[in-house]
Amino acid sequence: MASLNSSSSSSSLSSHLSSPAATSGFTTPLSSLVSIPHTLPSRVFASGAVTHALDLPPVKSYPTADVLLSVLTLYAKRVRRNFGDNEEDGTERAIPEGYVDWLTRLLGSGLSWIRAPGSSSPDDDASEELRERILDIIATRIAERSGRTGAPDMVREFDVPGLKCSVVLREPSLTADSLGLKTWGSSLVFAQLFRGPATAAKGALQFEGGERILELGSGTGLAGIVLCALGYAVTMTDLPEIVANLEDNVQTNGARLWYDDDRERAEVAVLDWTSPERSPIYGQKFKTVIFADIAYSHEQPALLSRVVPLFLDSASPKAQVVVLLPLRPAFADVRASLWTALDGIQFAPVRGGFESGWDDFGKEEYYWSIWRPRAHVDRGIEMNINTLP
Incomplete structure (x- = not known):
């Protein structure tokens, strides 16, 4: 499988972590709670390479915050343009089969293993806030794929x-x-x-x-x-x-x-x-x-x-x-x-x-x-x- 271009994707991730959608309701910038990698995890693939959720990080492998945020950023809904068969922005990636089920499993797991950088325990305040932020983004991704009546605010x-x-x-x-x-x-x-x-x-x-x-x-x-x-x-x-x-x-x-x-x-x-x-x-x-x-x-x-x-x-x-x-x-x-x-x-x-x-x-x-x-x-x-x- 092809690997994702790391420079453009790191830029996309950094932009996402500082966006209003990622920071709404919180006082600490999400980017300060995770490390933005120079090379994204090998499980994150270029457009079209991932066709099934089985290619995504398994929940039981306890994926890190960096890995999860990389995937969640890749498959975020883009700004919609007009209506019709091809209304989505052309840069939006095809969603792997079983993606929403994978998100649901993540949400149900509670992400108890997630630690903020430098934390010695997943139970400290920084780790707890990081988990809450990632769970909020997961919930948004599920809503985005739940039809127009279930979708969150959009542009x-x-x-x-x-x-x-x-x-x-x-x-x-x-x-x-x-x-x-x-x-x-x-x-x-x-x-x-x-x-x-x-x-x-x-x-x-x-x-x-x-x-x-x-x-x-x-x-x-x-x-x-x-x-x-x-x-x-x-x-x-x-x-x-x-x-x-x-x-x-x-x-x-x-x-x-x-x-x-x-x-x-x-x-x-x-x-x-x-x-x-x-x-x-x-x-x-x-x-x-x-x-x-x-x-x-x-x-x-x-x-x-x-x-x-x-x-x-x-x-x-x-x-x-x-x-x-x-x-x-x-x-x-x-x-x-x-x-x-x-x-x-x-x-x-x-x-x-x-x-x-x-x-x-x-x-x-x-x-x-x-x-x-x-x-x-x-x-x-x-x-x-x-x-x-």
Whole structure:
């Protein structure tokens, strides 16, 4: 089996031991509790050389802290980029068969044999802290391989046409009642359809410059951030428990993409659809309201039919609502309810289209549509809602 390049791997290990993930919650730098070897252990192999957990250090061999941290660093999850079959960073190593079982055995062992450098006993404070740190990293590695709903905090990068650099988003751990903390594939598909106000792009979604856009259910902020980067002023909204992470993502990407031009372009506000009058933006009117993938329960169409008229300047002939939804078969009735709800408040679909994309859960089909107040729509261009998917 091939041996790992020691210089690059020692650098990677050193970087990992001083990273926030490795030091969070502890006062002593992890790198001071272990010795970073000039040559990594012979059991640690180059990419592709290890195909099974049997090639990893056996628990019964009592591997040292250096060996364990080397392996845990090699198989750490990298920053995710976009979605799809090849969403992982190309430098990520293939995971050996049985790797999670090996991690579980390590975790169950308690690592009682681990000693800090210079310690005469595995029971002293330094050794105990080192064990705790390594066990914490092992638990994180298990969580990383437990599917999206079991994964710890993560960072994603997204490449979107027309931007000078990628969008970087933090996603906290996903919980069933905080789905807005995940970046969904629909937001990337939506963002990839946008073009700047001065860009000639047939078939894309463009908006009038100089007018602030309202986004409902912004989540981690991908769609709204891309609009800001393209030159639009956007007010992004979501529930109180979502907004803190949204604000962080806006600040991170604003500094990368548009702060040099206009620091006031992005606004973030709490907007609970069940009590919109409590929102700090209550009373403001927008000519464009957008939202993506926020119709997944039977209560939402009715709530949206109440919120949209409150914030859309329906008296303007340029008023519009732009929607993108995934075509999940299980939610066909919710989509139909949304179309009926928008029709019931006198909005008419005037344009729409199908798109394909990916999510963490596989390939998805999507449908976007533009709705305008029926009073401003020529009957000749109004679409029949019964033909919508």
